Amino acid sequence: MNKISGRSFNRRKIFGLTVIAAAALTVAACGSPATSSKAAVATAPTVIGISLPLTGDFSQPGTQAQRGYEVWRDMVNANGGLLGHPVELKITDDASNQDTAVADYTRLITQDKVDLLLGTFSSLLNFPASAVAEKNGMLYVEPAGGAPTMFTRGFKYLFFAQPAVASAQADVFVNWIKSLPVDTRPKSAAYATQDDPFTRPVIESMQSQLEALGIKTLYSKVYPAETSNFQTVASAIAAKKPDIIAQGAVFEDGVSLVRSLRQVGYSPKALFQTSAPGNGSQYSTGVGAANTEGVFYTVSWNEKANTPLNKEFVAAYAQKYNNEVPAEDAADAFAAAQILQKAVESVGSIDQTKLADWLHANTVETILGPLSWDATGAPQSSFILAQWQSGSVEIVAPSAAATTTTVVYPKPAWK
């Protein structure tokens, strides 16, 4: 006789379970939609939700951005807060990962129900993050993310806190080359860029503009984001001996290429890099202080600029962070927060739609200078051309913002 194992449940048990389940659900029933307004208590903090790449590929600019935001918060709270409420920053780490950035902003919006948002670093991360904000109808001011494709989506709540989009960023450098007498102009160029939605448009627009000027392209390659060994690139470039080397770098890759160029012993007449040289002492330690001489880059900000609150920003940053000079990314973050602050104060509430409308219609004075936007959120100003000279950074163009008239050209050999 076989006794089959008792797999049948007691009828009563089932009924009991169902009742309990139904009861639990009913008790827990209902909830309120996300868009219903909350009663604002006078001293309740205004919470700003932010996700940043504090670790991973973009950790360098990410941590700088965090600093910028924090300096802003301290300043605002020392001056009475935002609309009378103290500002609280809720910053999470997305580890330079897009999916994490999306999840972070989704949680900040739908679970933590933050009052306002500020953007993350890099076009790669801001791309999807801004979509989350737009989907939820929240204002999204980003300190980075200048890839042109960011602004072709018809978003209403997106604003870029830098002077121009990526494809316009190289213009000031091209203009400088145009300003040189024809016989001293560089004759050839090599281009290498990371496969990044921001760096590529910068270098690609530079390449087409310089080719139109008659400067021959001897080398043009795109490298994957995870590339860590630049010897093949460096030796290939060195073999061609171009006058200019232009690199679309984020940070690590910029440092690595300089190192590799030193290893193969080739120094071009002019070296242009995006972003990387804007990282102050990190950059000069990475490539060697003497080797920074003459490196060009475009920048959205300079610590010596005479823009409103800039001196205070630099001073506050130095005090908080070991007398360091702020990196450009910190300044951009500060500016993004300034924009948000100005909109809130002008509109007088945190109604996201009103804030977006106000920003579309107005100009904001920031430490980067005055910024205004078109309907897509793309800013309308231009970048400035910076160069490392004698161990510190000078602005060489446009003349209105220039801090010196000397331009180091050609670049001296590696030390």
Next chain:
Amino acid sequence: MISLVRALFSGRRALVVIFVGVLILYPVIRPYDIYQQTILLLAFLLAVQSVSWNIISGYAGYISLGHSAFLGLGAYTAAIIAMHTGVNPILLAPIGGLVAVLAALVLGSIVLRRRSHAFVIITIALLLSAQAIVTNWKSLTNGSDGITLALPSWSRDIQAIPFYYLFLLLMLITVVFSAQIRKRKFGTALLAIREDEGKAAAIGVNTSFTKIVAFCCSAFFIGMAGAVYAYFITFLNPIGMFNILGSVMIVLAALIGGRGTLWGPVVGAIVLQIAGEAANVYGGGSDTRVLLLGITLVLVVLFMPKGLLPTFEAWWLRRHQVTVEFTNQIGALGKGRLEFQNKLKLPTPGAEPVTLLDVRGVSKSFGGLTAVNNADLRVQAGSITGLIGPNGSGKTTLFNLITGVMPPDKGEIWFDGKRIDRLKPWERGHRGLGRTFQVTRLFNSMSVLENVVAPLPDAAWRTLLSSAVSGHEADRARHLLDYVGLASFADQSVGTLSYGQRKLVELAQVLMMEPRLILLDEPASGINPSLVEKLAGVIRDLNSQGVSFLIVEHNIPMVLKLCDPVIVFSRGSAIAEGKPDDIRRDPLVLDAYLGDEWKEAPAAHLRPVTELRNIRGV
């Protein structure tokens, strides 16, 4: 109505009904819990992938660490088409599924032809290659810029609910699909492949074809889910969509819940998704996510490789014991004649003997060792041919060559007038060649009945899709089990059987194929003498219905009584063939195998055996 309710709430189904019911009702009761709904819908998505993964990796045992590639394929397909035509990606889901299946078909046809221990590595390489290709094929995919889709058109406040139900629906459909596969002979074929691919081939399973089909099945719903996912996330990029961690999550979910079970991957997916989110929020964010994934994977593989559901089930069974039965020795093989469905042609007495199996000049070497050396062998239709010889003389290798386990180095093998040495093992099985093994090879994870149902006598789709638990095939299997005396063991696990019982099950398996020629490899070893007698009786009975036999045996008395002719094998080739009495006296044979003592006093050697006959309980 009452009976429907009663049916719904009986036994295990009750759990399932409650479970599904809660999931369906949750957003109705709490419509504004966007965050919680998001976690659950991501869990459903993971479950779709895990349940699908289970088909090729749980059932068939070919572990894939690249399965998230199908999600990426489906997502990108829908996104690219949506980008160019403006159609809502959700409507493109079937196309996403189709593309995934096509990819699986192409890749599977290349990769799954042979038995491969390296499949897992290949899948990793495929996933990473897909990532690289999608990144670099800018004109199609926008590369690392990614593709952005329009935002969903419904209200913000309930933004997650449509996706919740879409993914829940997909998950339920996938589970039903998986259940259907499991219940059919397609499912038993997959389990057979997992346990013992060689044996599966021997019982008529076209392993290449079955694996490829399984691989395609495991891709379809993931591809569909990918399209919906694209619409959900609104932004696709190669690194996120073809991420190996995604594949790790799929595998982990199935392992946690129970690989190879039906609902295991679902349970595992929900547990993993919720635990992952909890770790994210409370455990220090993405920093520790990788660490926790890694530790969990190591612990699960080492200490709970079966997963939650089977462990729970085992615990449950331990508390609800089953009594084990002994084989009814009297009943075994005594239930009268076995009638074959397809009557075999009986040899007309007095006519020319027809050669059924013809081995011509076959040789096989392994490195420096020649196992079979230019062997010639013929089995006449309708005969019971014995094959004897010392250990290491190459008999089992010869069997392996005949059934197709490996190709011969030289020579030809003809069966029923057609050359078969180039055919795959299952093709030979379909032509009527069956075989048992020296050490029984059964499928331990299946029940006795499933083991007997598993063989596929032909290559027809209808057979593959027929039910394994009820209907025509199952009835045949039960009949065969009854014949060998194991009818009451039908639902027991094969692992609980004794050696003799296993041999009987293997015999039933072979008979399921209704073969014309059965190769028996030491059928009498390890079973008691009365059963040996019974077995000989069965062989004679089947032979009288037209089944031919080629039997390798060391039990000489049995061979001499049962077989005619007897072929003697030594050092890789046949050295003698003839009637049993002639073989017994042949000096060559005695020298090579039987030994001189045999000639002198055979009876003396038999005495100890007959004395034992009176002892019961042996």
Next chain:
Amino acid sequence: MEHLVQSLILGLLIGGVYALMASGLTLVFGVMRIINVAHGALLIASAMITWYIWRATGIDPFLIAILMTFLMFGVGWLLYRTVISRIGAASVSMSVLLTFGLALTIEGLLNVFAGNKFRSATPSYFDQSFRLGGLIFPKTQVYGATVALVMLAALYFILSKTWTGRAIRATSQNPTSAALIGVSATGVAALAFAIGTATAGVGGSILSVLYPFFPASHYDWISRLLGIVVLGGMGSLPGAFVAALLLGLAETLTATYISLQWATLVFYMTILVVLLVRPQGLFGSQLREDVAA
């Protein structure tokens, strides 16, 4: 033309380093039939430890490699005894899952303790190169390749001239027979795993100088190493050596003349093509089909 020669030499130099890294992986497979997917993570762990020691003491990373050999030998032994040996006779697939979990665990630990930042050890001669005619050989590459070759020679010596080595080779070819002549299978397995991890130790030290790395870099490395081991033939050391040189060349030439982006694909394609067309690789042996149960 000069550029081609330059590329070829760079490719060979890096191939030598790859050969050392791959040797441990193929050795472990040969003896235990385990594909240790954590080998890449062990490389990175060693690189990280080397980096910290270099930062704290200033000792040349290539010298730290000697210390890492012994340290990682111990780590490997421990790992085998506590984790790997438990997998028993399970299938290849389960061992891949287990070691993958191990890799993730190591990456996670590195993330937590060291942080997810790029690191690179830069000894004083980092930016210098040897010049020969018009050809340039960065000193780091040359030193790295030298250390790798020395270690490979030492490995070869151990395997062919010592009793331990012969025991390992015997177990690799036929564990049952080896056991019969007195070779303890578990002892040999632990030893082989420890030696394999030790090679990862040296490889990691070299890596810390040649490539900036961060915890998740192990994916790139294990892809490369799997490609090499599969091409050379799983379990064959000479195969790993030849395959490493070939693939080092292929990678460099692809990066130089075709595109950097396709360079990474070289290794994946190798894995796929070899496993499908000639699964035993260049020098691996074919298993007897019917013995595998």
